[in-house]
Amino acid sequence: MAYLSDIEIAQSCPMQPIQEIAARAHVPEKFVEAYGRHKAKIDPALLRETDRPAGRLILVTAMTPTPAGEGKTTTTIGLADGLRRIGKDVTVALREPSLGPVFGIKGGAAGGGYAQVVPMEDINLHFTGDFHAIGAANNLLAAMLDNHIQQGNALGIDPRKITWKRCVDMNDRQLRFVVDGLGGKANGTPREDGFDITVASEIMAVFCLASDLQDLKERLGRIVVAYTYDDRPVTAGDLKAVGAMAALLRDALKPNLVQTLEGTPAFVHGGPFANIAHGCNSVMATRMALRMGDYTVTEAGFGADLGAEKFLDIKCRMAGLTPDAVVVVGTVRALKMHGGVDKKNLAPENLPALEKGIPNLLRHVRNIREVYHLPCVVAINRFPTDTDAEIDFIIAKCRELGVNTVLSTVWAEGGKGGEELAREVVRLCEEKNPAETFTFSYDLDCSIEEKLQAIVTRIYGGSGVTLTPAARKQAEQLTALGYGGLPICVAKTQYSFSDDPGKLGAPEGFTVTVRNLKVSAGAGFVVALTGDIMTMPGLPKSPAAERIDVDEDGKITGLF
DSSP states (O other), rough: OOOOOHHHHHHHOOOOHHHHHHHHHOOOGGGESSSSSSSSSEOTHHHHHHOOOOOOOEEEEEEEOOTTTOOOHHHHHHHHHHHHTTTTOOOEEOOOOHEEEHSSOOSSSSTTTTTTEEEEHHHHTTTSSHHHHHHHHHHHHHHHHHHHHHHHHHHEEEEEEEHHHHHHHOOOOGGGEEEEEEGGGOOOOEEEEEEEGGGHHHHHHHHHOOOOOOOHHHHHHHEEEEETTTOOOOEETTTTTTTHHHHHHTTTOOEEEEETTOOOEEEEEEOOTTTTTTTOOHHHHHHHHHOOSSEEEEOOOOSSIIIIHHHIIIIHHHOOOOOOOOOEOOOOHHHHTTTOOGGGGGOOOOOHHHHHHHHHHHHHHIIIIIIIIIOOOEEEEEETTOHHHHHHHHHHHHHTTTOOEEOOOHHHHHGGGGHHHHHHHHHHHHHHHHHGGGGOOSSSSSSSSHHHHHHIIIIIIIIIIEEOHHHHHHHHHHHHTTTTTTTEEEEOOOOSSOOOOHHHHOSOOEEEEEEEEEEETTHHHHHHHHOOOOOSOOOSSOOOGOOOOTTTOOOOOOOO
């Protein structure tokens, strides 16, 4: 049987005018700034003027990802469509895709099959230009920093202690480490430099955590870009860059409105990666979605040890949010891979491999239930090769934790395949008030090392954390500068609970090595770089870009 590709499905489904989607989301016409027929920016003044109360918040997360795929974003969209099919007033809040994965190996972030947000080509490519604005603001700050040094260096910046990098929204390993400012005195001060991918820029984190334009400017002003010869931090505010950066970001800060294939309103805004940043869509878009629907479904990147941990410990802490229910997504195929099965041999029934792999899923579920004390359901994306015995095995194991398991077929059936999951989510939301039980995984008054220890032992299941001598010195310096009370954003491989991507399943007894600590003072957290994690990915041997094309009528092909 031949299946349509994601882009073929998306292009075959008619879209509704964005004004109709805005009306469905209770957004008055005066707040809608259309970008063509099917996209719009929504004026943030809506948040100030609406008298609608906030609805219920559902977080979708997942087990540790594998090359077999889990379908977290697809589940998020299908669940929202399922809620709408059972009569609920619902919105979706998602991140924007980065061009790096789109042209690389992972693909886009608009869902899949019959659970997508559209227009998927636009969303996966330039969309409304938000990422370009973020990159421009990042690189303006870099240019003003180097210009300050060139023009006399009144602040006494030590060129060897510059922490701010330039960025580009593309996987480009060639730019990780560069030397610039060559060619003589007129062309700048020669120094070692480098690029991050745009989604790893602190501007992206600031953009996604800001509550409004004024908060954005205050956060931009706190960004630390370098240190002086006597180790004093230099900020974007010191460089007088804040106003110009905010001007570049003014329109980008307005949340984007699109639709699912079934016409459910979707706010798609911001896009930090969860393995190198905090992995959540913007606070403004989440709040807007919550006010415009009785139920809002959102997702956090990669597994629950990364995206959900940061959603709960960073975003919820800063924005005063509490999820009413959490969905943990998994697949039989991915669990077999965590049990040691090669990707080529996932089809045959293999209960022993499932037995070895399921501790991964159960640890994520246990963390949601026992660390954060939130109601939870497991959603299994069913594949045609999954047997009843394999499904029954997962159901029984999750039931031992007091958690229900629901089969999801949203990829093939859209919202219809998410109705059972939708009913279970509604039941969880109505059962109790999570605000009475919700807790974080660490307290802010702990030291930086104690917070890291809590994340590693309570969330990852490891035995402890090891700071390299350089990282230990950085922790002491950051604490002395007043940053010790900030939350922690761990940058770590997405393929394992540990910092070693080869440790599959639910490893125990491991230690996580922190090799570098840096403050993202504007975002409001300390970043801990672990293992071999990089903030500028590279393209694979056969990048997806090789298979993407556009015909003479402007129709894009090969985009998944």
